[in-house]
Amino acid sequence: MEIRRATTVAELVAAQHLYDGPARPEWAERFLAAPGHLLLIAHVEGVPAGFVSGIEMLHPDKGVEMCLYELSVDEPYRRRGIGRALTDALATVARERGCYDMWVGVDTDNEPALATYRSAGARDQGHFAMLTWEFPTA
Secondary structure, eight states, X not given: OEEEEOOSHHHHHHXXXXXXXXXXXXXXXXXXXXXXXXXXXXXXXXXEEEEEEEEEEEETTTEEEEEEEEEEEOGGGTTSSHHHHHHHXXXXXXXXXXXXXXXXXXXXXXXXXXXXXXXXXXXXXXXXXXXXXXXXXX
């Protein structure tokens, strides 16, 4: 397995089978251009097998932290340590960038995700509610 940061639209599109839906090249380009956005892809024998995306967040009184935005491992590659390796790789990037922590929101019934993050050293901070606003897109 090799983990590499995606730096081109072609790399992001090639990994679209790992996303919730198809990649849109214009969004992939915007993602790559946004400061603090990154996506690491795990390749197994040249095939994108999983990814993790992160977003650096800066606040005036806290400094910089990394949000683990999304983690996905393709079904045939699960239970091989790829999710943990991707999480560890993102944590390494966060430390290199001077982040004071990294966090992720997880559904409390998502046992595979919880196990992955805990195995990578994350600690449970208790239950919280996540509220969203949905805006129609064109």
